[in-house]
Amino acid sequence: MNRRIASIASNTFREAVRDRVLYNLIAFALLMSGAAILVGQISIDIERLVVINLGLTAVSLFGIVIAIFIGIGLVSKEIEKRTLYTVLSRPVRRWEFIVGKFFGLAGTLVVNTFFMAIGVFAALLYVSHRFQRSDGWLLVALYFIVLEFLIITALALLFSSFSSPLLSAVFAFSLFVIGSFAEDLRGFAGLTHGITRWLATGAAYLVPNFSALNVISSVAHDQPVSGQLIAYNSAYALVYAAMALSGAVLIFERRDLK
Amino acid sequence: MSGLRRITVIASAVLLISLVASVVLLRRVDEVRSGATLEEVLYISSPKLLKRLSLGYSGLLADIYWTRAVQYFGSKHHVGAERYDLLAPLLEITTGLDPHLTVAYEYGSSFLAARPPNGAGMPQRAVQLEEFGIRNNRDDWKLYYELGFIYYMELKDYKAAAEAFARGSRIPNAHPWLKLLAARMAERAGDVRTAQMMWATTFNSTTDKSIRANAAAHLRALQVDDDVTNLETLVERYRQQTGHLPGSFSDLISAGFLRGVPVDPLGRPYKLGGDGHVEVRDPDDLPFIQKGMPPGYVPPKAPKFLPSD
Numbered sequence A: 001m002n003r004r005i006a007s008i009a010s011n012t013f014r015e016a017v018r019d020r021v022l023y024n025l026i027a028f029a030l031l032m033s034g035a036a037i038l039v040g041q042i043s044i045d046i047e048r049l050v051v052i053n054l055g056l057t058a059v060s061l062f063g064i065v066i067a068i069f070i071g072i073g074l075v076s077k078e079i080e081k082r083t084l085y086t087v088l089s090r091p092v093r094r095w096e097f098i099v100g101k102f103f104g105l106a107g108t109l110v111v112n113t114f115f116m117a118i119g120v121f122a123a124l125l126y127v128s129h130r131f132q133r134s135d136g137w138l139l140v141a142l143y144f145i146v147l148e149f150l151i152i153t154a155l156a157l158l159f160s161s162f163s164s165p166l167l168s169a170v171f172a173f174s175l176f177v178i179g180s181f182a183e184d185l186r187g188f189a190g191l192t193h194g195i196t197r198w199l200a201t202g203a204a205y206l207v208p209n210f211s212a213l214n215v216i217s218s219v220a221h222d223q224p225v226s227g228q229l230i231a232y233n234s235a236y237a238l239v240y241a242a243m244a245l246s247g248a249v250l251i252f253e254r255r256d257l258k
Numbered sequence B: 001m002s003g004l005r006r007i008t009v010i011a012s013a014v015l016l017i018s019l020v021a022s023v024v025l026l027r028r029v030d031e032v033r034s035g036a037t038l039e040e041v042l043y044i045s046s047p048k049l050l051k052r053l054s055l056g057y058s059g060l061l062a063d064i065y066w067t068r069a070v071q072y073f074g075s076k077h078h079v080g081a082e083r084y085d086l087l088a089p090l091l092e093i094t095t096g097l098d099p100h101l102t103v104a105y106e107y108g109s110s111f112l113a114a115r116p117p118n119g120a121g122m123p124q125r126a127v128q129l130e131e132f133g134i135r136n137n138r139d140d141w142k143l144y145y146e147l148g149f150i151y152y153m154e155l156k157d158y159k160a161a162a163e164a165f166a167r168g169s170r171i172p173n174a175h176p177w178l179k180l181l182a183a184r185m186a187e188r189a190g191d192v193r194t195a196q197m198m199w200a201t202t203f204n205s206t207t208d209k210s211i212r213a214n215a216a217a218h219l220r221a222l223q224v225d226d227d228v229t230n231l232e233t234l235v236e237r238y239r240q241q242t243g244h245l246p247g248s249f250s251d252l253i254s255a256g257f258l259r260g261v262p263v264d265p266l267g268r269p270y271k272l273g274g275d276g277h278v279e280v281r282d283p284d285d286l287p288f289i290q291k292g293m294p295p296g297y298v299p300p301k302a303p304k305f306l307p308s309d
Helices: A003-018 A021-042 A047-071 A073-080 A083-089 A094-128 A133-160 A165-180 A182-191 A194-206 A216-220 A227-254 B003-032 B036-041 B047-053 B058-078 B087-097 B102-113 B123-136 B141-153 B158-169 B177-188 B192-205 B209-242 B249-254
Strands: none
Touching (some): A003 A021, A003 A094, A047 A073, A073 A165, A133 A165, A133 A216, A182 A194, A227 B003, B087 B123, B102 B123, B102 B141, B158 B177, B177 B192, B192 B209
16 A cells, blocks of 8 residues: 555544544443343343344444444545645545545544454353353354455445435445345346346446445354355455445546535 | 647447446446345345335335345246245345235245245245235135145145135125135035136136246146046057057047047147157146156246247
Protein backbone atom coordinates (compact mmCIF):
# COMPACT_ATOMS: atom_id res chain seq x y z
CA MET A 1 0.00 0.00 0.00
CA ASN A 2 1.46 3.39 -0.83
CA ARG A 3 2.34 5.74 2.00
CA ARG A 4 -0.39 8.28 1.27
CA ILE A 5 -3.11 5.62 1.32
CA ALA A 6 -1.67 4.24 4.57
CA SER A 7 -1.74 7.73 6.15
CA ILE A 8 -5.39 8.30 5.17
CA ALA A 9 -6.27 4.81 6.41
CA SER A 10 -4.61 5.32 9.80
CA ASN A 11 -6.25 8.75 10.18
CA THR A 12 -9.64 7.24 9.37
CA PHE A 13 -9.05 4.54 11.98
CA ARG A 14 -8.00 7.13 14.61
CA GLU A 15 -11.01 9.28 13.78
CA ALA A 16 -13.36 6.33 14.18
CA VAL A 17 -11.83 5.55 17.57
CA ARG A 18 -12.12 9.24 18.55
CA ASP A 19 -15.78 9.13 17.47
CA ARG A 20 -16.23 6.42 20.13
CA VAL A 21 -17.18 3.81 17.54
CA LEU A 22 -15.61 1.11 19.68
CA TYR A 23 -18.08 1.97 22.46
CA ASN A 24 -20.40 -0.52 20.75
CA LEU A 25 -18.17 -3.16 22.33
CA ILE A 26 -19.62 -2.29 25.72
CA ALA A 27 -23.17 -2.88 24.44
CA PHE A 28 -21.98 -6.10 22.83
CA ALA A 29 -20.29 -7.29 26.03
CA LEU A 30 -23.47 -6.59 28.01
CA LEU A 31 -25.58 -8.44 25.45
CA MET A 32 -23.33 -11.49 25.40
CA SER A 33 -22.90 -11.77 29.16
CA GLY A 34 -26.62 -11.23 29.69
CA ALA A 35 -27.50 -13.85 27.09
CA ALA A 36 -24.99 -16.35 28.46
CA ILE A 37 -26.36 -16.06 32.00
CA LEU A 38 -30.03 -15.87 31.01
CA VAL A 39 -30.14 -18.62 28.43
CA GLY A 40 -28.71 -21.18 30.86
CA GLN A 41 -31.65 -20.54 33.15
CA ILE A 42 -34.53 -20.39 30.70
CA SER A 43 -33.79 -23.04 28.08
CA ILE A 44 -32.78 -26.66 27.87
CA ASP A 45 -29.90 -27.95 25.80
CA ILE A 46 -29.68 -25.03 23.40
CA GLU A 47 -27.42 -22.74 25.41
CA ARG A 48 -24.52 -23.26 23.04
CA LEU A 49 -26.74 -22.83 19.99
CA VAL A 50 -28.26 -19.61 21.31
CA VAL A 51 -24.89 -18.12 22.26
CA ILE A 52 -23.44 -18.87 18.81
CA ASN A 53 -26.50 -17.65 16.90
CA LEU A 54 -26.96 -14.55 19.02
CA GLY A 55 -23.25 -13.76 19.25
CA LEU A 56 -22.46 -14.08 15.55
CA THR A 57 -25.66 -12.29 14.53
CA ALA A 58 -24.79 -9.43 16.87
CA VAL A 59 -21.22 -9.26 15.49
CA SER A 60 -22.66 -9.09 11.99
CA LEU A 61 -25.37 -6.51 12.72
CA PHE A 62 -23.19 -4.24 14.88
CA GLY A 63 -20.53 -4.26 12.17
CA ILE A 64 -23.01 -3.66 9.34
CA VAL A 65 -24.49 -0.68 11.21
CA ILE A 66 -21.01 0.75 11.84
CA ALA A 67 -19.90 0.12 8.23
CA ILE A 68 -22.98 1.89 6.88
CA PHE A 69 -23.16 4.83 9.25
CA ILE A 70 -19.44 5.57 9.30
CA GLY A 71 -19.00 4.67 5.62
CA ILE A 72 -21.62 7.10 4.35
CA GLY A 73 -20.00 9.99 6.20
CA LEU A 74 -16.44 9.29 5.12
CA VAL A 75 -16.64 11.55 2.07
CA SER A 76 -19.53 13.88 2.90
CA LYS A 77 -18.20 14.77 6.36
CA GLU A 78 -14.82 15.72 4.89
CA ILE A 79 -16.57 17.97 2.36
CA GLU A 80 -18.86 19.46 5.00
CA LYS A 81 -15.97 20.23 7.37
CA ARG A 82 -13.87 21.40 4.39
CA THR A 83 -11.03 19.15 5.54
CA LEU A 84 -11.15 17.40 2.15
CA TYR A 85 -9.70 20.50 0.46
CA THR A 86 -6.74 20.47 2.84
CA VAL A 87 -6.12 16.80 2.09
CA LEU A 88 -6.48 17.18 -1.68
CA SER A 89 -4.31 20.31 -1.76
CA ARG A 90 -1.44 18.05 -0.73
CA PRO A 91 -0.02 15.53 -3.19
CA VAL A 92 -2.89 13.12 -2.58
CA ARG A 93 -4.93 11.88 -5.49
CA ARG A 94 -8.67 11.48 -5.19
CA TRP A 95 -8.53 7.74 -5.78
CA GLU A 96 -5.96 7.43 -2.99
CA PHE A 97 -8.32 9.28 -0.69
CA ILE A 98 -11.16 6.82 -1.47
CA VAL A 99 -8.96 3.73 -1.15
CA GLY A 100 -7.37 5.04 2.06
CA LYS A 101 -10.79 5.71 3.60
CA PHE A 102 -11.84 2.17 2.66
CA PHE A 103 -8.83 0.57 4.34
CA GLY A 104 -9.22 2.80 7.40
CA LEU A 105 -12.83 1.79 8.01
CA ALA A 106 -12.13 -1.85 7.11
CA GLY A 107 -9.33 -1.84 9.70
CA THR A 108 -11.66 -0.35 12.33
CA LEU A 109 -14.19 -3.08 11.64
CA VAL A 110 -11.58 -5.85 11.79
CA VAL A 111 -10.38 -4.60 15.21
CA ASN A 112 -13.97 -4.29 16.39
CA THR A 113 -14.78 -7.82 15.17
CA PHE A 114 -11.66 -9.17 16.89
CA PHE A 115 -12.84 -7.90 20.28
CA MET A 116 -16.41 -9.05 19.69
CA ALA A 117 -15.10 -12.51 18.69
CA ILE A 118 -13.30 -12.71 22.03
CA GLY A 119 -16.66 -11.91 23.68
CA VAL A 120 -18.44 -14.67 21.73
CA PHE A 121 -15.81 -17.26 22.64
CA ALA A 122 -15.84 -16.15 26.30
CA ALA A 123 -19.65 -16.54 26.46
CA LEU A 124 -19.35 -19.92 24.72
CA LEU A 125 -16.79 -21.09 27.26
CA TYR A 126 -19.07 -19.90 30.05
CA VAL A 127 -22.07 -21.96 28.85
CA SER A 128 -20.18 -25.04 27.55
CA HIS A 129 -17.35 -25.05 30.15
CA ARG A 130 -14.92 -26.18 27.43
CA PHE A 131 -14.25 -25.64 23.76
CA GLN A 132 -14.87 -28.37 21.22
CA ARG A 133 -13.22 -29.00 17.87
CA SER A 134 -16.24 -27.80 15.86
CA ASP A 135 -15.98 -24.37 17.54
CA GLY A 136 -13.18 -23.72 15.05
CA TRP A 137 -15.86 -23.24 12.37
CA LEU A 138 -16.92 -20.12 14.25
CA LEU A 139 -13.70 -18.54 13.06
CA VAL A 140 -14.77 -19.20 9.47
CA ALA A 141 -18.17 -17.64 10.17
CA LEU A 142 -16.40 -14.60 11.70
CA TYR A 143 -14.09 -14.40 8.69
CA PHE A 144 -17.13 -14.41 6.36
CA ILE A 145 -18.67 -11.64 8.49
CA VAL A 146 -15.50 -9.56 7.95
CA LEU A 147 -15.86 -10.22 4.20
CA GLU A 148 -19.43 -8.89 4.46
CA PHE A 149 -18.05 -5.74 6.08
CA LEU A 150 -15.58 -5.22 3.23
CA ILE A 151 -18.40 -5.32 0.69
CA ILE A 152 -20.76 -3.09 2.66
CA THR A 153 -17.97 -0.57 3.40
CA ALA A 154 -17.12 -0.34 -0.29
CA LEU A 155 -20.81 0.09 -1.13
CA ALA A 156 -21.28 2.80 1.52
CA LEU A 157 -18.28 4.64 0.04
CA LEU A 158 -19.70 4.24 -3.47
CA PHE A 159 -23.03 5.76 -2.46
CA SER A 160 -21.44 8.51 -0.38
CA SER A 161 -19.34 9.53 -3.41
CA PHE A 162 -22.43 10.87 -5.17
CA SER A 163 -25.34 11.00 -2.72
CA SER A 164 -26.39 12.59 0.56
CA PRO A 165 -25.60 10.71 3.80
CA LEU A 166 -29.26 9.85 4.42
CA LEU A 167 -29.86 8.45 0.95
CA SER A 168 -26.51 6.63 1.03
CA ALA A 169 -27.56 4.91 4.27
CA VAL A 170 -30.90 3.93 2.74
CA PHE A 171 -29.22 2.57 -0.43
CA ALA A 172 -26.55 0.66 1.48
CA PHE A 173 -29.00 -0.83 3.97
CA SER A 174 -31.42 -1.79 1.16
CA LEU A 175 -28.63 -3.54 -0.70
CA PHE A 176 -27.69 -5.38 2.49
CA VAL A 177 -31.27 -6.65 2.87
CA ILE A 178 -31.62 -7.52 -0.83
CA GLY A 179 -28.18 -9.16 -0.83
CA SER A 180 -29.22 -11.36 2.10
CA PHE A 181 -31.85 -12.84 -0.21
CA ALA A 182 -29.49 -12.97 -3.22
CA GLU A 183 -29.80 -16.73 -3.69
CA ASP A 184 -33.59 -16.49 -3.65
CA LEU A 185 -33.38 -13.65 -6.15
CA ARG A 186 -31.38 -15.76 -8.57
CA GLY A 187 -33.93 -18.50 -8.05
CA PHE A 188 -36.79 -16.13 -8.88
CA ALA A 189 -34.93 -14.98 -11.98
CA GLY A 190 -34.59 -18.60 -13.08
CA LEU A 191 -38.36 -19.00 -13.02
CA THR A 192 -39.02 -16.12 -15.42
CA HIS A 193 -38.84 -16.10 -19.22
CA GLY A 194 -37.72 -13.88 -22.09
CA ILE A 195 -36.50 -10.36 -21.44
CA THR A 196 -37.74 -10.46 -17.83
CA ARG A 197 -35.39 -13.37 -17.24
CA TRP A 198 -32.41 -11.44 -18.64
CA LEU A 199 -33.21 -8.34 -16.61
CA ALA A 200 -33.93 -10.27 -13.40
CA THR A 201 -30.80 -12.42 -13.80
CA GLY A 202 -28.68 -9.32 -14.43
CA ALA A 203 -30.06 -7.61 -11.34
CA ALA A 204 -29.68 -10.78 -9.27
CA TYR A 205 -26.00 -11.06 -10.19
CA LEU A 206 -25.36 -7.35 -9.63
CA VAL A 207 -26.54 -7.25 -6.01
CA PRO A 208 -23.98 -8.46 -3.45
CA ASN A 209 -24.39 -12.08 -2.47
CA PHE A 210 -24.58 -11.95 1.32
CA SER A 211 -26.48 -15.25 1.62
CA ALA A 212 -23.39 -17.34 0.83
CA LEU A 213 -21.40 -15.31 3.37
CA ASN A 214 -23.85 -16.10 6.14
CA VAL A 215 -22.96 -19.52 7.56
CA ILE A 216 -24.04 -18.74 11.12
CA SER A 217 -26.85 -21.33 11.16
CA SER A 218 -24.69 -24.11 9.80
CA VAL A 219 -21.72 -23.53 12.14
CA ALA A 220 -24.16 -23.32 15.05
CA HIS A 221 -25.15 -26.88 14.08
CA ASP A 222 -21.48 -27.94 13.92
CA GLN A 223 -21.57 -28.28 10.16
CA PRO A 224 -18.22 -27.77 8.43
CA VAL A 225 -17.68 -25.15 5.74
CA SER A 226 -15.94 -26.40 2.62
CA GLY A 227 -12.52 -25.08 1.67
CA GLN A 228 -13.85 -24.32 -1.80
CA LEU A 229 -16.55 -22.08 -0.36
CA ILE A 230 -13.98 -20.24 1.76
CA ALA A 231 -11.79 -19.68 -1.32
CA TYR A 232 -14.64 -18.59 -3.60
CA ASN A 233 -16.24 -16.35 -0.98
CA SER A 234 -12.88 -14.67 -0.27
CA ALA A 235 -12.27 -14.04 -3.96
CA TYR A 236 -15.86 -12.89 -4.46
CA ALA A 237 -15.78 -10.39 -1.57
CA LEU A 238 -12.48 -8.91 -2.75
CA VAL A 239 -13.66 -8.67 -6.35
CA TYR A 240 -17.00 -7.14 -5.35
CA ALA A 241 -15.35 -4.61 -3.04
CA ALA A 242 -12.90 -3.74 -5.86
CA MET A 243 -15.86 -3.25 -8.21
CA ALA A 244 -17.69 -0.91 -5.81
CA LEU A 245 -14.49 1.01 -5.05
CA SER A 246 -13.75 1.44 -8.78
CA GLY A 247 -17.24 2.88 -9.17
CA ALA A 248 -16.61 5.22 -6.23
CA VAL A 249 -13.27 6.32 -7.72
CA LEU A 250 -14.83 6.91 -11.17
CA ILE A 251 -17.57 9.11 -9.68
CA PHE A 252 -15.39 10.91 -7.15
CA GLU A 253 -12.73 11.73 -9.75
CA ARG A 254 -15.33 13.64 -11.77
CA ARG A 255 -17.17 15.21 -8.86
CA ASP A 256 -17.16 19.00 -8.75
CA LEU A 257 -16.03 19.85 -5.22
CA LYS A 258 -16.28 23.65 -5.57
CA MET B 1 -2.54 10.44 -21.43
CA SER B 2 -3.68 12.90 -18.73
CA GLY B 3 -3.85 11.80 -15.08
CA LEU B 4 -7.65 11.90 -14.91
CA ARG B 5 -7.98 9.98 -18.14
CA ARG B 6 -5.51 7.32 -16.98
CA ILE B 7 -7.36 6.84 -13.68
CA THR B 8 -10.69 6.65 -15.54
CA VAL B 9 -9.36 3.95 -17.87
CA ILE B 10 -7.81 1.93 -15.03
CA ALA B 11 -10.87 2.26 -12.75
CA SER B 12 -13.22 1.34 -15.61
CA ALA B 13 -11.09 -1.69 -16.46
CA VAL B 14 -11.03 -2.79 -12.80
CA LEU B 15 -14.80 -2.29 -12.60
CA LEU B 16 -15.52 -4.37 -15.70
CA ILE B 17 -13.07 -7.14 -14.82
CA SER B 18 -14.44 -7.26 -11.26
CA LEU B 19 -18.01 -7.41 -12.57
CA VAL B 20 -17.24 -10.39 -14.82
CA ALA B 21 -15.16 -12.08 -12.12
CA SER B 22 -17.93 -11.60 -9.53
CA VAL B 23 -20.47 -13.31 -11.81
CA VAL B 24 -18.07 -16.22 -12.48
CA LEU B 25 -17.29 -16.58 -8.75
CA LEU B 26 -20.96 -16.39 -7.83
CA ARG B 27 -21.70 -19.29 -10.17
CA ARG B 28 -18.91 -21.28 -8.48
CA VAL B 29 -20.34 -20.42 -5.05
CA ASP B 30 -23.77 -21.59 -6.21
CA GLU B 31 -22.27 -24.90 -7.38
CA VAL B 32 -20.60 -25.43 -4.00
CA ARG B 33 -23.72 -24.45 -2.08
CA SER B 34 -26.36 -26.25 -4.19
CA GLY B 35 -29.10 -27.27 -1.77
CA ALA B 36 -27.42 -25.61 1.21
CA THR B 37 -29.87 -22.71 1.35
CA LEU B 38 -32.90 -24.97 1.57
CA GLU B 39 -31.39 -27.09 4.33
CA GLU B 40 -30.47 -23.92 6.21
CA VAL B 41 -33.96 -22.43 5.94
CA LEU B 42 -35.36 -25.54 7.53
CA TYR B 43 -33.30 -25.09 10.69
CA ILE B 44 -36.38 -23.18 11.81
CA SER B 45 -39.20 -25.48 10.83
CA SER B 46 -41.96 -24.05 12.99
CA PRO B 47 -44.31 -21.82 10.95
CA LYS B 48 -45.53 -20.21 14.20
CA LEU B 49 -42.01 -19.19 15.22
CA LEU B 50 -41.22 -17.98 11.70
CA LYS B 51 -44.42 -15.95 11.70
CA ARG B 52 -43.33 -14.18 14.88
CA LEU B 53 -39.83 -13.65 13.54
CA SER B 54 -41.21 -12.14 10.33
CA LEU B 55 -42.44 -9.09 12.31
CA GLY B 56 -45.74 -9.02 10.47
CA TYR B 57 -44.28 -9.58 7.02
CA SER B 58 -45.42 -13.20 6.98
CA GLY B 59 -47.08 -12.82 3.56
CA LEU B 60 -43.79 -11.91 1.95
CA LEU B 61 -42.00 -14.69 3.79
CA ALA B 62 -44.67 -17.17 2.64
CA ASP B 63 -44.12 -16.07 -0.97
CA ILE B 64 -40.39 -16.65 -0.55
CA TYR B 65 -40.93 -20.11 0.95
CA TRP B 66 -43.42 -20.98 -1.79
CA THR B 67 -40.88 -20.02 -4.44
CA ARG B 68 -38.28 -22.13 -2.63
CA ALA B 69 -40.70 -25.08 -2.68
CA VAL B 70 -41.29 -24.65 -6.42
CA GLN B 71 -37.55 -24.38 -7.09
CA TYR B 72 -36.85 -27.43 -4.93
CA PHE B 73 -39.53 -29.50 -6.67
CA GLY B 74 -38.47 -28.29 -10.12
CA SER B 75 -34.79 -29.07 -9.59
CA LYS B 76 -35.55 -32.55 -8.22
CA HIS B 77 -38.16 -33.33 -10.85
CA HIS B 78 -35.80 -32.24 -13.61
CA VAL B 79 -33.33 -34.99 -12.67
CA GLY B 80 -36.04 -37.61 -12.08
CA ALA B 81 -35.41 -37.76 -8.31
CA GLU B 82 -36.96 -40.53 -6.24
CA ARG B 83 -36.92 -38.56 -2.95
CA TYR B 84 -38.31 -35.13 -2.12
CA ASP B 85 -37.54 -34.95 1.60
CA LEU B 86 -37.71 -31.17 1.99
CA LEU B 87 -40.90 -30.64 -0.03
CA ALA B 88 -43.48 -31.35 2.70
CA PRO B 89 -41.79 -29.13 5.35
CA LEU B 90 -41.37 -26.30 2.83
CA LEU B 91 -45.06 -26.47 1.89
CA GLU B 92 -46.16 -26.69 5.52
CA ILE B 93 -44.09 -23.61 6.40
CA THR B 94 -45.46 -21.75 3.36
CA THR B 95 -49.09 -22.44 4.20
CA GLY B 96 -48.47 -21.93 7.92
CA LEU B 97 -47.14 -18.45 7.19
CA ASP B 98 -49.97 -17.61 4.80
CA PRO B 99 -52.92 -20.03 5.14
CA HIS B 100 -54.76 -18.19 2.33
CA LEU B 101 -52.08 -18.83 -0.30
CA THR B 102 -54.34 -21.27 -2.15
CA VAL B 103 -51.87 -21.75 -4.97
CA ALA B 104 -49.61 -23.59 -2.52
CA TYR B 105 -52.38 -26.13 -1.81
CA GLU B 106 -53.35 -26.47 -5.46
CA TYR B 107 -49.88 -27.17 -6.81
CA GLY B 108 -48.24 -28.33 -3.59
CA SER B 109 -50.66 -31.20 -3.07
CA SER B 110 -50.12 -32.47 -6.61
CA PHE B 111 -46.32 -32.23 -6.15
CA LEU B 112 -46.63 -34.16 -2.89
CA ALA B 113 -49.18 -36.78 -3.90
CA ALA B 114 -47.92 -38.06 -7.26
CA ARG B 115 -45.69 -41.11 -7.23
CA PRO B 116 -41.95 -40.60 -7.88
CA PRO B 117 -40.47 -39.46 -10.20
CA ASN B 118 -43.55 -37.31 -10.92
CA GLY B 119 -43.91 -36.26 -7.29
CA ALA B 120 -42.91 -37.00 -3.73
CA GLY B 121 -45.20 -40.03 -3.34
CA MET B 122 -46.63 -38.68 -0.05
CA PRO B 123 -50.41 -38.69 -0.63
CA GLN B 124 -51.20 -38.67 3.11
CA ARG B 125 -49.13 -35.48 3.62
CA ALA B 126 -50.94 -34.04 0.56
CA VAL B 127 -54.29 -34.86 2.19
CA GLN B 128 -53.16 -33.15 5.42
CA LEU B 129 -52.10 -30.10 3.41
CA GLU B 130 -55.46 -29.94 1.61
CA GLU B 131 -57.41 -30.39 4.86
CA PHE B 132 -55.40 -27.52 6.40
CA GLY B 133 -56.21 -25.45 3.31
CA ILE B 134 -59.92 -26.27 3.57
CA ARG B 135 -60.01 -25.32 7.27
CA ASN B 136 -58.59 -21.92 6.34
CA ASN B 137 -60.40 -21.38 3.03
CA ARG B 138 -63.81 -22.97 3.43
CA ASP B 139 -65.33 -21.32 0.36
CA ASP B 140 -62.75 -22.51 -2.16
CA TRP B 141 -64.33 -25.45 -4.02
CA LYS B 142 -61.04 -26.26 -5.79
CA LEU B 143 -59.49 -27.44 -2.54
CA TYR B 144 -62.27 -30.02 -2.08
CA TYR B 145 -61.85 -31.09 -5.69
CA GLU B 146 -58.07 -31.54 -5.22
CA LEU B 147 -58.64 -33.47 -1.99
CA GLY B 148 -61.07 -35.80 -3.78
CA PHE B 149 -58.63 -36.09 -6.65
CA ILE B 150 -55.82 -37.28 -4.33
CA TYR B 151 -58.15 -39.81 -2.67
CA TYR B 152 -59.27 -41.07 -6.08
CA MET B 153 -56.01 -41.11 -8.05
CA GLU B 154 -53.34 -41.85 -5.47
CA LEU B 155 -55.07 -43.51 -2.54
CA LYS B 156 -57.85 -45.28 -4.50
CA ASP B 157 -60.14 -44.44 -1.58
CA TYR B 158 -63.30 -43.85 -3.60
CA LYS B 159 -65.54 -43.38 -0.55
CA ALA B 160 -63.34 -40.57 0.82
CA ALA B 161 -63.13 -39.09 -2.69
CA ALA B 162 -66.93 -39.09 -3.00
CA GLU B 163 -67.19 -37.37 0.37
CA ALA B 164 -64.69 -34.68 -0.61
CA PHE B 165 -66.51 -33.99 -3.90
CA ALA B 166 -69.87 -33.93 -2.09
CA ARG B 167 -68.54 -31.42 0.50
CA GLY B 168 -67.14 -29.28 -2.31
CA SER B 169 -70.39 -29.38 -4.30
CA ARG B 170 -72.18 -27.65 -1.42
CA ILE B 171 -69.93 -24.57 -1.69
CA PRO B 172 -71.60 -21.61 -3.46
CA ASN B 173 -70.28 -21.21 -7.04
CA ALA B 174 -68.74 -24.69 -6.95
CA HIS B 175 -68.04 -26.28 -10.34
CA PRO B 176 -71.18 -28.21 -11.36
CA TRP B 177 -69.07 -31.28 -12.14
CA LEU B 178 -68.34 -31.79 -8.45
CA LYS B 179 -71.88 -33.11 -7.89
CA LEU B 180 -71.49 -35.43 -10.89
CA LEU B 181 -68.11 -36.64 -9.67
CA ALA B 182 -69.50 -37.36 -6.22
CA ALA B 183 -72.26 -39.43 -7.79
CA ARG B 184 -69.89 -41.26 -10.15
CA MET B 185 -67.58 -42.15 -7.26
CA ALA B 186 -70.49 -43.94 -5.63
CA GLU B 187 -71.48 -45.76 -8.84
CA ARG B 188 -68.46 -46.43 -11.04
CA ALA B 189 -65.41 -45.24 -9.16
CA GLY B 190 -62.71 -47.28 -10.86
CA ASP B 191 -63.61 -47.00 -14.54
CA VAL B 192 -61.78 -45.11 -17.28
CA ARG B 193 -64.63 -42.69 -17.98
CA THR B 194 -64.52 -41.44 -14.38
CA ALA B 195 -60.77 -40.91 -14.61
CA GLN B 196 -61.26 -39.06 -17.93
CA MET B 197 -63.89 -36.88 -16.31
CA MET B 198 -61.52 -36.04 -13.44
CA TRP B 199 -58.64 -35.06 -15.71
CA ALA B 200 -60.99 -33.12 -17.99
CA THR B 201 -62.20 -31.14 -14.95
CA THR B 202 -58.60 -30.42 -14.02
CA PHE B 203 -57.79 -29.39 -17.60
CA ASN B 204 -60.78 -27.05 -17.81
CA SER B 205 -60.55 -25.53 -14.34
CA THR B 206 -56.96 -24.29 -14.48
CA THR B 207 -55.19 -21.62 -16.47
CA ASP B 208 -51.72 -22.86 -15.57
CA LYS B 209 -49.86 -24.25 -18.58
CA SER B 210 -47.97 -26.97 -16.70
CA ILE B 211 -51.13 -28.31 -15.00
CA ARG B 212 -53.01 -28.24 -18.30
CA ALA B 213 -50.14 -30.08 -20.02
CA ASN B 214 -50.10 -32.69 -17.26
CA ALA B 215 -53.89 -33.15 -17.45
CA ALA B 216 -53.74 -33.34 -21.26
CA ALA B 217 -51.00 -36.00 -21.07
CA HIS B 218 -53.12 -38.06 -18.67
CA LEU B 219 -56.18 -37.66 -20.91
CA ARG B 220 -54.15 -38.83 -23.92
CA ALA B 221 -52.78 -41.77 -21.91
CA LEU B 222 -56.29 -42.83 -20.87
CA GLN B 223 -57.40 -42.56 -24.51
CA VAL B 224 -54.48 -44.75 -25.64
CA ASP B 225 -55.25 -47.36 -22.95
CA ASP B 226 -58.86 -47.40 -24.09
CA ASP B 227 -57.95 -47.57 -27.83
CA VAL B 228 -55.42 -50.39 -27.33
CA THR B 229 -57.93 -52.43 -25.31
CA ASN B 230 -60.60 -51.99 -28.00
CA LEU B 231 -58.22 -52.68 -30.90
CA GLU B 232 -56.83 -55.83 -29.27
CA THR B 233 -60.41 -57.03 -28.73
CA LEU B 234 -61.03 -56.55 -32.47
CA VAL B 235 -57.81 -58.43 -33.28
CA GLU B 236 -58.96 -61.30 -31.09
CA ARG B 237 -62.39 -61.35 -32.77
CA TYR B 238 -60.68 -61.40 -36.19
CA ARG B 239 -58.52 -64.34 -35.06
CA GLN B 240 -61.57 -66.22 -33.85
CA GLN B 241 -63.36 -65.57 -37.16
CA THR B 242 -60.46 -66.37 -39.54
CA GLY B 243 -58.28 -68.72 -37.45
CA HIS B 244 -55.19 -66.50 -37.81
CA LEU B 245 -53.97 -63.12 -36.62
CA PRO B 246 -54.27 -60.11 -38.95
CA GLY B 247 -50.98 -59.15 -40.70
CA SER B 248 -51.84 -55.45 -40.58
CA PHE B 249 -54.73 -53.08 -39.91
CA SER B 250 -55.64 -53.44 -43.65
CA ASP B 251 -56.83 -57.00 -42.90
CA LEU B 252 -59.12 -55.65 -40.16
CA ILE B 253 -60.37 -52.92 -42.54
CA SER B 254 -61.04 -55.49 -45.33
CA ALA B 255 -62.90 -57.70 -42.86
CA GLY B 256 -65.07 -54.74 -41.86
CA PHE B 257 -63.80 -54.43 -38.29
CA LEU B 258 -62.32 -50.96 -38.89
CA ARG B 259 -63.10 -48.07 -41.23
CA GLY B 260 -59.50 -46.87 -41.48
CA VAL B 261 -56.06 -47.15 -39.90
CA PRO B 262 -56.55 -46.16 -36.24
CA VAL B 263 -54.51 -43.25 -34.89
CA ASP B 264 -53.42 -42.32 -31.38
CA PRO B 265 -54.48 -39.01 -29.72
CA LEU B 266 -51.49 -37.30 -31.37
CA GLY B 267 -52.72 -38.39 -34.81
CA ARG B 268 -50.00 -40.99 -35.36
CA PRO B 269 -51.11 -44.44 -36.63
CA TYR B 270 -50.98 -47.32 -34.16
CA LYS B 271 -48.72 -50.28 -35.01
CA LEU B 272 -49.98 -53.85 -35.13
CA GLY B 273 -47.36 -56.39 -34.03
CA GLY B 274 -47.08 -59.92 -35.40
CA ASP B 275 -48.29 -61.33 -32.09
CA GLY B 276 -51.49 -59.29 -32.28
CA HIS B 277 -50.37 -56.61 -29.84
CA VAL B 278 -51.17 -52.99 -30.62
CA GLU B 279 -48.43 -50.42 -29.94
CA VAL B 280 -47.99 -46.66 -30.15
CA ARG B 281 -45.25 -45.29 -32.41
CA ASP B 282 -43.72 -42.76 -30.01
CA PRO B 283 -44.25 -43.88 -26.42
CA ASP B 284 -41.99 -41.04 -25.13
CA ASP B 285 -44.59 -38.54 -26.39
CA LEU B 286 -47.36 -40.34 -24.52
CA PRO B 287 -46.33 -40.45 -20.87
CA PHE B 288 -48.47 -42.33 -18.29
CA ILE B 289 -49.75 -44.94 -20.79
CA GLN B 290 -50.30 -48.38 -19.27
CA LYS B 291 -50.89 -50.18 -22.57
CA GLY B 292 -49.48 -50.04 -26.11
CA MET B 293 -45.82 -49.84 -25.09
CA PRO B 294 -43.25 -51.69 -27.24
CA PRO B 295 -41.75 -54.77 -25.48
CA GLY B 296 -38.88 -53.82 -23.14
CA TYR B 297 -39.73 -50.11 -23.31
CA VAL B 298 -38.34 -48.08 -20.38
CA PRO B 299 -40.06 -44.69 -19.95
CA PRO B 300 -37.84 -41.63 -19.43
CA LYS B 301 -37.27 -40.55 -15.81
CA ALA B 302 -38.99 -37.22 -16.28
CA PRO B 303 -42.19 -37.40 -18.36
CA LYS B 304 -42.18 -35.44 -21.59
CA PHE B 305 -45.06 -32.99 -21.78
CA LEU B 306 -46.33 -31.68 -25.09
CA PRO B 307 -48.10 -28.35 -25.52
CA SER B 308 -51.63 -28.91 -24.25
CA ASP B 309 -53.48 -26.35 -26.39
